[in-house]
Amino acid sequence: MPETYEELEEDLMKSTKGSRVFRRLMGDILSQRRDTAILVTAVMITAVAGTLYPLALGDAINGIVDGNVNLLVLFAASFLGLYLLSFFSNRLRTISSTKLAQRSIKNIRDSAFRTLQNVPVSFYGKIKMGYLISRISNDAESLSDFLTFQLPQVVAGVSTVILSISIMIYLDLGLSLYALIIVPVMMAFTFGIQGKVRRNYLRTRKTIAAVTGSMAENIGAIRAIKSFNVEDRTYQKFDRLNRDNFTANMKAAFVSSFYGASITVIESVGIAIVIVAGAMQLISGAITVGLLVAFIIYVQEFFDPVLQLSQLYNSYQSAAVGLVRIYGIIDSELEKNGAGTSLPVTDWNTLEFKDVGFSYGKSRALERVNLRIERGDKIAIVGHTGAGKTTLSNLVLRFYSPGEGKVTVDGRDLTGIEMKSWRRLVAPVLQDPFLFRGSVMENIRFSRPAVTEDEIEHLATQYGMKEIFESLPEGIQTQVGEMGRNLSEGQRQAISVMRAFIRDSPIMVLDEPTSQIDPYSERIIMDALRIYLKDKTLILITHRFSMVSLADRIIVVDMGQIVDSGNFDELMSRKGVFSELYNLQHGSFADS
């Protein structure tokens, strides 16, 4: 079983054939019927016009030779007309090929993004952000060249090849065989080198993903890098990846340049064979000079697109490798969210953990948890760091599903309930108060876009957060920088709490909502919470024992198990983990 996504993908790359992803891509493209039709038509018109100008030119020249001015003007005009025609058809071709290409890229990116929104949360534990970004942005972009420029060439090239081969065979079968003798050689050469080309592109895609990944991670951790003076080492590490990428690209460049050069030589051998064979047949009287000249022209015409096809081949390989990787993401197993198949919930009465056990991969986090929460209950979850409190809330929010036992809502297994409908009943404040770029207002409204700004201003006062928001430079309209870094930690947390308040869901799951907020503000928020929570259910995780007064039942978690529960007095009298922690925070630690 692969541990990380990269390993999984490695397997995928080995097992997937380029042709299969290509077929899938073509399916996507061909489904855009109108533009495909336009493109093919445009390419055909250009090709036909291309074969016609020599004729028009020839006739115009004949006109000159015959001294016929009318003929000259007529054919010169049609000469120009054909160019005009191909101007229009080329223009269509440019536009429709870009449209097909960019539309496909957009579709692929959108589907990948959609997948990301629907994969299980655990997916993100396995993959680096930079890798993901590299796949969705860089790899998709590698299709652009292939689809915009190369693919239309194929359509044009293939038709020319077929046309010239048929004409050659029509003219003289024997000589055609000589001319085509080189084709198997070329095919063998191409197939022989294919594996190498593909492996090389594979490597370049991997190394660029590593560069992107490292850059992303280091930019994210830049503050730590600077405060620990490790710029140099970071740079050296990065440089190694950057250099690997350079080397991989040079290897790929070697093979593809070699391939292109070899095809040129093979072509000339083909022409030489025709010349020699033709000369012998000519001498034996089998063919005429005119035929031979025509033949040589056709052989060249046949090889031109083949040469282009070889360029396409490089581009195709590079695109195919990217495609396998993006399709790999698109095909990631989605979370069973029960949409469409299972019934939604609109209300609830009891939430129950029955013998729940849970592991993150190999590491055990919860063991035989039994817990019953009734509508209107207010429970606090306390315990040492790493005890499994957040994990417990993750199960309530259905970010994860239990490994053993089950979580039920009114007796129904939570996994059998339409996920979103359940999540709508729960408003979370996560331990990490993530904010989006945009205004504070937008961040708050994120949880319920229907509320108006006035209402939010009003509610902020009501929930005791006015003062904190007033400390922002432009109040609630302040722009939040990336990850809210231009705000103080407490301000971020307050926004995240406000966001959950606005949601107005019947269940509140608060994971350390005030860990960075000063006691004074905390008290104001608590007073507000007390009123706010009247008809709601509260699941509160906290190390702040001042917050515990909000709860009427306290659950003590230790090493993944519920070790105690009861109200404040009961727990204090039992002298367990709770009273120990409580006394430390509020009692007489100094002499302990």
Added chain:
Amino acid sequence: MQQIEKAGKKNVTRIFSFLKPLVFSFRYISAKKWFFVVLMIAAVISTVARLLVPVYIGSSVSGIESGNLSLAETFALLIIYASIISGVTRFGVNYIAQYLAQTYAYNLTGDLFSHILRKKFSFYESQTSGDLLSRGTMDVRASMNFIVSTMSQLIPTMLLILVSIYFLFSINPAYSLSFILAVPVLIYLGIVFQRKQRSHWRNIRANYGRMNEELQENIVGQRVVRGFTAEDEEIGKFTGTTQEYYSEYMKVARLRGFYNNLMPFVISAAATSVLLYGGYTTLIARGDVGPLVSVINIFTMMSFPVGFMGRLIVFSENARASIDRISVVLDSRDIEDPVAGEGSPTGFELTMNDVTFHREKRLVLDGVNLSVRRGEVLGIGGKTAAGKSTLVNLIPRFYDPDSGSIKIDGTDIRNFPLRELRRKVALVPQEINVLSGSFLDNIAFGNGEVDRDRAKWAADIAQISGFIESLPESYDSMIGERGITLSGGQKQRVGVARAVYEKPEILILDDATASVDPKTELDMLRAIKNDLKDLSILLVTHRESALKFCDRVLMVENGKLVRKETEEADVHEDPAVFREGGVNIAGDV
């Protein structure tokens, strides 16, 4: 007169302005001058050899016509030789072009990254990491693509045009007139084409950056998105961005469709005019049509390079938009120098004198005075957003105060090399950056040897060793990116261990234990105090229990540091409050 000259000059520079990215690239490949020369030579040989093939074909046909088989064979061989030469040199051209382009990309990426590493903290606040990332990856690539195609194609194409022009003139100067007339039209079209695309390429590149930003936000913040069932809204936003990207591309495609095909068409129109004029004069004079046919063929041949030039303009605009974005990073002077200065702080006494600091024009610190003695534990409290983090961030010089001074043992910290200062002052921030890698990598993060025992010692102090050692691979266990596989308190303790590992002289804990339970927190503080002798600690915290641990407590209030008033602290100490609260709620329900 002068103006005209100037305008003329301007136009000349404008014609070649599409080569600007090439000029930019020179600083990254100038060390490879010789490769460039070889490339030029190879390109010339390759083109000439390639042009020889049709000539030989013609000659061999003449040979065959005269029934001379051996002549045909000779030319057949010559064709193969010429192709081999052209193949080999073509290989050289392509490979060297790739080599130069990849060298450019490698050097530019490295340069960009080292610039990113050297920026001041304030720089990162003006940029998002998703967008920075796209500058470091896609923008580099877009500009590199231009270099590949110019290097490998520009010279053969130019050569083709020159040879064609030469033939044109040598056949009949009168015929070349129409070509000369076509040139300004082509240039004009080229310039218009270039100018019209510019804004679109800028938008494309900017949209690409935005796409990266959105991807990143949705990856990092995915639990928030899910928790609030906002998946569909986020998908909507993202598809909006890709839609914009798409439509900008289509705008370029429409321009390209028109101009890029119009340019070869101009050549064809010129050819037609030659055909008409030349045809008519030949017809009247009853002369030889041969030269006319050749001239027309030359014109036809030229439409390819002209089309290629059009394409080059497209690449060039893409590259220019990219280079502009890259230059924002390279040219920003927001740089700090880690080694300037001298000496090393000994960290025995830290003082702040009348320090003020503004953030976005708001006064956050207003005349702060402070002094911390060796071995002292100073608690810093204060309301949310009072400026505590701002204050402590000044000590390792993440930011510099607007006025006032910060001194260690009487020396202004600005005199020390940043590197030395930061070695002695370790700050554990509120938000810990954990990198993917093992616990060992993350704890032994600072410069110096990776010392397992020292890491264990640091982990012991940070109260995280128990957890780490309970894992099957102990210190070599891997942590997910951004510490995704750790609990909140574990991440913070890794942060503390990392700082302790450095054996600093001043340790600043900026609410670094907010997610750690109070017992573990106190155990940690005690261990730090016992094991790191003479260490001065600045402890920013909201927790009473932690403040009690301090020798002295100051509060940040209205931008000043004031002594803590003790009465306020006692509010939570009476267990009755809790009982009361509990009862109240119970009563309400």
